[in-house]
Amino acid sequence: MKSNNKNYNNRKWKLLGLYALFGIDFITFIIVIIALVPYFLDSNLLVSQPVTQGEWNYSKLIEEVRKKPAGISRITLSPDRSFAEVTVLGGSEGQKKVRVNLPNDPEFAKTIRENNIDLDVAFRPTERSLVQTLSMLLLPILPVLLLVSLFFLLSLIVFIVLVR
Helix, strand or coil, rough: CHHHHHHHHHHHHHHHHHHHHHHHHHHHHHHHHHHHHHHHHCHHHHHHCCCCCCCHHHCCCCCCCCHCCCCCCEEEEECCCCCEEEEEECCCCCEEEEEEEECCCCCCHHCCCCCCCCCEEEECCCCHHHHHHHHHHHHHHHHHHHHHHHHHHHHHHHHHHHCC
């Protein structure tokens, strides 16, 4: 009777070890996936881009700004001042946004102010998303995690063979 009870206890500990290894392997796998997700996604998908419905050249923008009444309600400059997103009043279709590449014109802001058009500057996104931060922290230890995961996976296979 004691021998049978001892075999039952050994089998119970082997199963507990098997489940523990499986849990550790699963957690390691999840950490590896979290670290690799941003590198499989395009970085542009993680940063929201303004939606524009067309593109104008700079001379068309200045022409529309000087029109009376102005057909432009707002101009939003990019953080580096290389392009602008212009909100155009479109009559029956409502408002639409167009993109304009900007040259280095010192008179541009003055022209906008003279015609009473709202001028904004978009903020430069400096904060990172949670996924990017986690991947930045986990990427240096990724090779170690992969080796540990492989070790636990092989240990899991050995335990499955021993439990039978």
